[in-house]
Amino acid sequence: MFARVAVASVLALPLLAAAQSCNTGSLNCCQSVKSSDDASVAALLGVLGVVLDGVTAQVGLGCSPISVVGAGQSSCSAKPVCCENNSFGSAVAIGCAPVEL
Secondary structure, eight states: OHHHHHHHHHHHHHHHHHHHHOOSSEEEEEEEEEETTSHHHHHHHHHHTOOOTTOOOEEEEEEEEOOSTTGGGOOOSSEEEEEEEOOSTTSEEEEEEEOOO
16 A cells, blocks of 8 residues: 555656646646737637737646646646636637646
């Protein structure tokens, strides 16, 4: 039992470090990250009613949260990012910066 706890603890360390360095928002795994001035992103933001008014930000698309709990199931095979605003469900997350896991 102790060996399982030790292995789980070691596997969780990279996620814990990334979560601690993500002090501006939530840690997410996004299928892609694009600039908000990209035509396809601008169209999606328009459909969702999100107005950025000339602010250029990195936008995560198809994002899901990454949690430290259950680290074995929380790996990110796409793009791990720290996002300031993820209040649009899994469609978009705004103000994303890449993180290393």
